[in-house]
Amino acid sequence: QSALTQPASVSGSPGQSITISCTGTSSDVGGYNFVSWYQQDPGKGPKLMIYDVSNRPSGVSNRFSGSKSGNTASLTISGLQAEDEADYYCSSYTSSSTWVFGGGTKLTVL
Amino acid sequence: EVQLVQSGAEVKKPGESLKISCKGSGYSFTSYWIAWVRQMPGKRLEWMGIIYPGDSDIRYSPSFQGQVTISADKSISTAYLQWSSLKASDTAMYYCARLPSLFGVVQHYFDFWGQGTLVTVSS
Numbered sequence: 054q055s056a057l058t059q060p061a062s063v064s065g066s067p068g069q070s071i072t073i074s075c076t077g078t079s080s081d082v083g084g085y086n087f088v089s090w091y092q093q094d095p096g097k098g099p100k101l102m103i104y105d106v107s108n109r110p111s112g113v114s115n116r117f118s119g120s121k122s123g124n125t126a127s128l129t130i131s132g133l134q135a136e137d138e139a140d141y142y143c144s145s146y147t148s149s150s151t152w153v154f155g156g157g158t159k160l161t162v163l
Numbered sequence: 164e165v166q167l168v169q170s171g172a173e174v175k176k177p178g179e180s181l182k183i184s185c186k187g188s189g190y191s192f193t194s195y196w197i198a199w200v201r202q203m204p205g206k207r208l209e210w211m212g213i214i215y216p217g218d219s220d221i222r223y224s225p226s227f228q229g230q231v232t233i234s235a236d237k238s239i240s241t242a243y244l245q246w247s248s249l250k251a252s253d254t255a256m257y258y259c260a261r262l263p264s265l266f267g268v269v270q271h272y273f274d275f276w277g278q279g280t281l282v283t284v285s286s
Contacts, residue, residue: 099208
């Protein structure tokens with residue numbers, strides 16, 4: 054199972070919006086509404102930010118939103134804040150009954 | 164409060180065996196699948212496999228089948244990941260994570276994660 058494709062890095066200024074893409078295939082992202090997104094600060098375990106494409110767990114800011122079109126899912130962060138600087142990973146359930154992660158995207162808040 | 168607490172960092176030599184642990188608390192440990200996820204230095208997350216502690220049903224990623232063993236002891240709410248013969252390429256951070264359940268149906272994401280166990284294999 055190949056990894057999902059994410060941009061290596063994205064950046065934005067405080068207050069701006071950024072979008073991170075996550076491209077897979079019809080066997081994973083495109084085939085199921087089981088895409089999730091995780092935020093990982095350096096030296097820490099991942100934190101769930103979005104599940105089932107567009108749902109936010111309780112406690113996660115509504116500045117985080119998710120969507121999907123075809124084989125590509127997206128995470129959008131609006132009103133960027135310094136505390137959002139982290140690595141972000143997407144994940145999808147697959148037709149092989151496994152999970153696959155993206156390569157990760159480093160978000161820099163300028 | 165749901166918590167997954169993992170065992171501490173390990174430094175091992177190639178060929179040695181190792182078993183690391185993940186203790187769940189704050190929820191019914193036997194009712195939720197636990198996953199193991201590898202993160203090699205500076206690399207992406209990789210799903211290794213899952214276990215249902217209630218009946219020890221286990222599913223492995225094809226990439227890790229035969230390379231590691233996943234187990235659980237429900238009496239002490241602990242899941243394990245073990246190696247019989249470590250290689251330098253096993254050097255990585257290993258995370259356990261819980262898959263939530265809705266009305267008894269397993270969900271397809273990981274809602275709580277452990278703090279990670281760093282495994283270093285070096286001669």
